[in-house]
Amino acid sequence: MEKPMPFQSLQFQNLQKIGEGTFGEVYTTGENVIKIIPIEGEILVNGERQKSFKEIKKEILITKELSELRERIFNRCETFVKSLGFKIVCGKYPIELLREWDRFETSKGSENDRPDFLPDDQLFIIFEFENSGVALESVEIESVAQGVSIVKQVCCALAVAEKALQFEHRDLHWGNVLVRASVEDTIIFRLDGRDVSVRSQGVEVKIIDFTLSRITKDNKTIYIDLKNDVSLFAGQGDSQFDIYREMKKKNKNDWAAFSPFSNILWAHYICQKIFEAKLQAGLDEIRDFYKKVLSYKSCYRLM
The missing domain is CATH 3.30.200.20 (Phosphorylase Kinase; domain 1)
Structure with a gap:
């Protein structure tokens, strides 16, 4: 130090x-x-x-x-x-x-x-x-298209980080997704050497807070062992607490292992929050995506 x-x-x-x-x-x-x-x-x-x-x-x-x-x-x-x-x-x-x-x-x-x-x-x-914007939970989303853009930007970013660093966020509640105005029409991601474009719909997403996250860099895994964190898995009152327990179930309480389905769980959660808490009337328009996202093993596969 x-x-x-x-x-x-x-x-x-x-x-x-x-x-x-x-x-x-x-x-x-x-x-x-x-x-x-x-x-x-x-x-x-x-x-x-x-x-x-x-x-x-x-x-x-x-x-x-x-x-x-x-x-x-x-x-x-x-x-x-x-x-x-x-x-x-x-x-x-x-x-x-x-x-x-x-x-x-x-x-x-x-x-x-x-x-x-x-x-x-x-x-x-x-x-x-x-400074990267305002937490998603406090953002007024203007349209269904804008909500879709936010979900796609989150998924693309997770896919890139999965491929580059075997990344899991592990705490991607909607306070850790920031949104700010974008002057660009398109947000460009590069995945496996190919460009993936997402229409911005006037907004740009930034992801923050990697306190619980996991990566592998140069064959070394960096992670926080949550095995004995009783309070994290005891929370009630919001779907984010269910995700902590679901992550633990999926990775069998092995927090060193790369289990990218955790990112899928958080992507599904963000989708749920946007289209139930922000755009209830628009949920039907992306119901297929909302239903199918959990059938993928990682955000990389989702792309």
Whole structure:
């Protein structure tokens, strides 16, 4: 682990909190997004143990590899969020960020602990990404065609990453699919050396958050072992929790193995969310796709 910088030495002007997760807080400068996660400590954060740097390093490596797919030739796509790097910092949570935390809590509510309780020697990791849009769950979809484009972009990106890196996202709920306006008429993916085109219908998709993801790179598998994560498989109230249990069933609780059907499960889930929660009247128009997607073993085969 590299030597940490003082947390207070960083500049936090014009930052705005835009979201949160189990392990940390998310802020934006407008152009970029930063995710701040406490690590290595003994104190529970949001009811969960802090991740070690060894665990976080896996997410860093996976994020980097997926970001770099935009630079490949044979299997290429730009759908995975562009990584701008990371820093390790140490110190008390800055007052500027606490003010933003309070503003967010007042306006939208928060399920997280206010991070002022963390000690003066707390370590944090800060991820920085390109600002890539709004979570799908908060997007107003304008047409059935636009909804179809979102599903196709997700499937194409997963297919490219499966082929290039034996990738499984493993947590692709609709908070991890971002949508922003596109000036391009067509989104181009390169799969096995051939171009695959998707009509944008005015939107571009970006996929984020690889905390639970899995890849194989240079014959080395990078993954998080979820075998004993009781809470992940106990959730109720949304179909995403059923998918965690279905993944476990399909891979027989072997999280090192490449089981790309997990991506199919998430693609089916995204399709369901769009056409039931967003476009109920349009579900009939793609019912064939909705039904057939689960008959494929991977998104690569779906293409």
